[in-house]
Amino acid sequence: MPALVSTVRHWVPPPVTKEALEWADLTCIDIAKAKTPEGRAEQVRLARDATHKQGFFYVINHGLDQAIVDRAVDIGALAFDDVSDNEKLHYQARIKETGEYLGYKLPQYWTIANGVKDKIEHYNIPRDASRREHPTVLxxxxxxxxxxxEFTHREVLNEVQKLLSLGLELPENTLPDLHPFDETNHSFWRFMLYNPRTREEEEKTNNIWMKGHADHMSFTAIWSQPVTALQIKDWDGKWRYVRHVENALVVNVGDTTEYLSGGYYKSAIHRVVKPPADQEGYRRLGLIYFNYMSDHTPIAPLLESPVLQREGITKSISGDPPTQETWRKKRTAAYGVTQLQRAEDGSEYEIVNGVRVTHYN
Incomplete structure (x- = not known):
């Protein structure tokens, strides 16, 4: 572990909610059990079934101490509370122009509904943090x-990817090899802060802080945190809350993995809403890692999978499949700033690279 350079002001989250909420029943993938031959078969089945049905699951017993996660949250708070507005502007991401989130996304960038803009701020760091300059305090x-x-990429997601490769009856390194920790990979880390909103803003947006959507990358890993606001659109179409589990990660499958698996693994539709009454008024600070394939890799089904050969291809990108880089940049540039069209079922959509991308309000 790197030596701690100094103490950091501790971020104090609220107590977990005591409200009676409808919780999603999510599978727990146990990394420690997956290290044994007996446990591995069970974890493959659990990961395969959870990803086929919901696209959302917890990862536990991964080996990183909670104190390190808490320290990362404390460091993340510095990016928002100890960096001046001028310095934030200096490191502001040019999202629409470059298709990259690296740097700050400042509040009031995305449109939520009825003229209300977001109150979400995040600071994004490349997989290799040394690739770019960062605010002085960080x-x-x-x-x-x-x-x-590195831990989240190698020890969590690459391990999950091994299980999901085996779930497709492929060699276990199939998916990890597509998601290497090297210069071809543009995965990134995010410190993400949700700020409370006014009563009028909540009414105009029906308490939605971020519209329902599926992530465009392969996998998203969220270090679980106490402010309850994340919901998934469950297998039966109902929105349910994701419960906080101490020192767990909440992992969801994105569109890239759904296309790789020909639709067998489902990308998870999720949204963020106003926290319950006993957590209102608190800021919500999260740690998230967005995982991509190597930029040059085409987003095409893994046709060598016996599972896909039996089940058939139910979802793919028509025509020549885009590379991960093309898909990444076009989806990033369009999100939250494109004029959406209304569908008959009440959802909204946009067309990105010839693909219909749905947003749920």
Missing amino acids: RPFLPEVQRII
Whole structure:
């Protein structure tokens, strides 16, 4: 572990909610059990079935101490509370122009509904944090941030990808090899802060802080945190809350993996809503890692999978499949700023690279 360079002001989250909420019943993937021959077969089945049905699951017993996660949250708070507005502007991401989130996404960038803009701020760090310059206050802590980035990629997501490769009856390194931790990979880390909104803003948006959507990358790993606001559109079409589990990660499958699996693994539709009454008024600070394939890799079904050969291809991108880089940049540039069209079922959609992308309000 990198030496701790200094103490950091501790971020104090609220107590977990005691409200009676409808919770999603999510599978727990146990990394420690997956290390044994007996447990591995069970974890393959659990990962395969959870991803086929919901696209959402917890990862537990991964081996990283909760204190390191808490420290990362404390460091993340510096990016928002200890960086001046001028310095944030200096490091602001040019999202629409470049198709990249790296740097700050400042509040009031995305349109939520009825003229209301978001109150979400995030700071995004590339997989290799040394690839770019960062705000002064964060620089002493970058070795610690780099460690949790690498851990999340290698020890969590690559391990999950092995299980899901086996679930497709492919060699276990099939998906990890498509998601290497090297210079061809543009996965990134995000410190993400949701700020409370006014009563009028909540009424105009029906308490939606971020519209329902599926992530466009392969996998998203969220370190579980206490403010309850994340919901998934469950297998039966109902929205349910994701419960906080101490020192767990909440992992969801994105569109890239759904296309790789020919629709067998489902990309998870999720949204963020106003927290319950006993957590209102608190800021919600999260740690998220977005995982991509190598940029040059085409997003095409893994036709060598016996599972796909039996089940058939139910979802793919028509025509020549885009590379991960093309898909990544076009989806990133369009999100939250494109004029959406209304569908008959009340959802909204846009067309990105010839693909219909749905948003749920």
